[in-house]
Amino acid sequence: MENIRNFCIIAHIDHGKSTLADRLLEFTQTVQKRDMQAQLLDDMDLERERGITIKSHAIQMDYLYQGKKYVLNLIDTPGHVDFSYEVSRSIAACEGALLIVDAAQGIEAQTISNLYLALGQDLEIIPVLNKIDLPGAMIEEVSDQIIDLLGCKPDEIIHASGKEGIGISDILAAIVERIPSPEGNPEAELQALIFDSSFNSFRGIEVIFRVFNGRIRKGDKVKFVATGKQYEADEVGVLRLDKEPREFIGAGDVGYIISGIKEAKEVKVGDTITHVARPTPLIVKGFEDVKPMVFAGIYPVETSEFEELRASMEKLQLNDASLVWEPETSAALGFGFRCGFLGMLHMEIVQERLEREFDMTVITTVPSVQFHCYLTRGEMIKISAPSEMPDPSLIDHIEEPFIKAQIISKSEYVGSIIALCMDKRGIIKNQIYLTSDRVELSFDLPLSEIVFDFFDKLKTISRGYASLDYELIGFRESNMVKLDIMLNGEKVDALSAIVHRDKAYDWGKRLCEKLRELLPRQMFEIAIQAAIGQKIIARETVKAMRKNVLAKCYGGDISRKRKLLEKQKKGKKRMRQVGNVEIPQEAFMAVLKLE
Template identity: 55%
Template sequence: MERPPARTPEGSRKTPVTSGLAARAHRTFTPPELIRNFCIIAHIDHGKSTLADRMLQLTGVVEERAMRAQYLDRMDIERERGITIKSQAVRLPWAAPGRDGKTIDHVLNLIDTPGHVDFTYEVSRSLAACEGAVLLVDAAQGIEAQTLANLYLALENDLHVIPVLNKIDLPAAQPERYAEEIAHIIGGSPDDVLRVSGKTGAGVKELLDKVVAEIPPPVGDADAPARAMIFDSVYDIYRGVITYIRVIDGKITPRERIQMMSTRAIHELLEVGVISPEPIPTVGLGVGEVGYLITGVKDVRQSKVGDTITSAAKGATVPLGGYRDPRPMVYSGLYPLDGSDYPLLRDALDKLRLNDAALTYEPETSAALGFGYRCGYLGLLHMEITRDRLEREFGLDLISTTPNVVYRVTMEDTTTHVVTNPSDWPSGKIRDIVEPIVRCTIISPSEYIGTIMELCQSRRGSLGGMDYLSETRVELRYTMPLGEIIFDFFDALKSRTRGYASLDYEEIGMQEADLVKVDILLQGEAVDAFSAIVHKDSAYGYGVSMTAKLRELIPRQQFEVPIQAAVGSRVIARETIRAMRKDVLAKCYGGDITRKRKLLEKQKEGKKRMKMVGRVEVPQEAFIAALSTDSAPAAGKDAKK
């Protein structure tokens, strides 16, 4: 029987690597002084993945016939949307001149990172595996909000930053102007900023030489017990859990027994290798090397991102620092359309969390939707991508409920409730409510300052500061409630600034707010799936829009159905679905009017009785349409460009 073709961690077929250095690299350990670990960080659409393509071609690790645009974006959803969702590590051979002028073969470990603010956690994990970062800026757009956010992340990790202007081949490019802007922010001279084109390949060779010359080699003790950090994992249906690691001390070789320091689980290594850009088995990984290992373990909980791997025989006693656990900013319920798919949803979330460490979830039930999970996300785009991946990769049909942030409610008797779902809202006298707030950074042309201020103030924002980056571009810093920006704030910002403004935000704490829970009642019964927590001033608007939407979606019944929005016991909005009326006079041709009146009265009494015992069944399609997050997260679809 013929064996199935070997697969990469992303499920694609292996392809042969033709580069001589790449082919030799898997037979020996690479000395740390010849290794350079770096990542590319930038705002969305500034050309990270395209520049990575040129590096793959220039170093010869991908054959011309196998090359395609955005080669490292492996998932279908990444290629369809034109965005990077997962960081990808790849090993590149590069011959660069050494200090004595002789050409020396080096190994570059490149990590291509996402640009969207929702995937900042992916970027922070990638930075922890590197010693340097290429800060990429579009020569036609200049520094954007997410550029600054990623720069601060790199500086926090003490990385050497190489500033680069990309897209210098564009007719609208202004490299001199934006080089001065970069130099003003990070220091140094505008002449130190490299000019490259990810499209044509101009300047890429000089960039790789500069990476070798300026980024420091990794530091570690080759003779110490092995210690390696897990920075990512993926599940393969054939080979089980595939773990991506960066070796800090010692070495890791195939067939040795390793131990996960957090769970104390011991496994035998079946395969150790590097990705260049397809998996290549090696004799092991030494200090500073980035690669993968396979243990054949099928239990996805055994490989935790941030855990330290060591040798089971003579292992290290002190684990590495790990990563700061991500804090979810947006919560939403995920329910299978078919209740029998609940176990499949649980398994799918377990496997997806292996590849997406920022996802959190816990079981919950809804009277309207049945059994499901309450999931925590880093933003609306993260929520949308997660649901998309669950539907594509695991074949599930899902409903997601209205997104919410985390509120803390203190009652009169001083008890505190953490509310992530409107159904958790406590009853009784409330003393105070606090909600999460974020610091927003908005970068925009200076002519839009007035409209941006007006928008932010209408969303309960307070101005924290304003700086001019150049004569025509300004940076505004606002403190705003997270609940005000997770829906359509980004859309409103883009439309008011003709698409020129960029947004980035980070959570900074909690503040007191005047919030209420709006219930939607059908025939006097509350439907928990439609409830929402909103600011007191927005309650009426939410009630009117939701009742109007449900009036269109719920089919007419044999009796009149009132749809009401209520805050506590006070109704603030109402719509009515008129009853279907059967023509009981169809068979009456002329004759006494009292006969017709008798039939109409009889019909009226029947409808009144039916209304007393009747219950409104909301069709599944109405839930999907009313709770659809496709319109709201459109703000996150291009998330914070």
């Protein structure tokens, strides 16, 4: 066991984690030259297209150091704030972490937040200064920032470049020397932590785990503690580039088990695996429950595909444990699911993966957050969709979730960032100059205001230099109202939103204008109205397409023309009563892109 090292790579988005992982795999000859490609561990098309890591990926390497052979288990993690749950799971399975900082950009918000996650689990941190070959690299400055943050010595920071392959042998040496080998007793009862799983349509569910004590052999009878289900281990093995079967996996190692599990519900990430004959008395302390930040409805375009969508969601949840969902119905869209996501990027990715991997065409409703609504009779209900909002006369007050946002940026953008946060009803809490040029701003912001386009706007005004990290700090009382959108007097529940009263008029007016552009014209007039309760606050009209009924009426008395127009008007009125308005998918998405 003293020759095993488990470590993960953590960093802010785009600081070069996956490229560095490629170099480590090449250097240890885990991957042959002919199989090599850039960002080798990012195996999803989406990850390659967007250039981001969405899933944590585990892989095992062998490394010869001073005549001894070491087994290194590497987990490459995502950097975006929406996928921090993946990072927390990877950290639970490791003893050490490489903290990578881009020499041209310095320490950013997500670097700090991932570092605190790792320190919270007592991991050994190895700081790596990456991209030192760039012309804009500020090696001295960024080294000082790392020393301030970690309190390490200057010679403990490894200078590297993932692209050029500089400093890779130093990193591997540091992993062997500085990261402690796993502790555990191979002879004790089996105690293993599930930290990932994926669905294979031929072999059922593949469960990826880390063994803390004991060992698991092929053919063993095992039990998953949380669900209480028992299985036989058909195959156990380690994760190389492909899965490699082994006779057994011992304490301290990372591996996979296939036991013909068909039901997605039976595997819970964070669960403990143990033997049926000798169960362990200790359950591994997993990671905290996932806290969804953004809620949105996902509906199949064809109502008949509801069951297929449910099966797809279950399979997707195996691969993405941070997705939370429950069934709901909507008057406009039929049966669907109310899903909880960690952020807007996460929501986009889930929608795209449903379309690509499972061939489902879905409609997503307006994202919202979860409010606490206190009724006059003293009870509290949770509202995560506008349709759940009770009648205004029954409501005593509503509390909305607030977050603490940390924004790190260059000092020249401070003014515009503060203006943006004030516009989003934020309260500035703190402003610290990290260096003469970099500022850390802390704000208390309502979560509902940053759900839509806050991150995009922040990047725009700071020319991409601002980085954002946030955590939930609790609920505060706010004056929230439900804004309904009505088409010809019919409420469209999929377009409703819960907004702050001060912003409701502006929001309603812009939404009506946007819908007027997007709704196709019908043979009858469509009235688009925004309402709070019974009060209409904005209205737009989509004019009817009309036939010129006076074309055949030349000359003659005005009363003949009026008679024809009256007849047409009656027909239009009758049509409006029976006609229904088709709402295109763009209209649902329009709400997200209100300028």
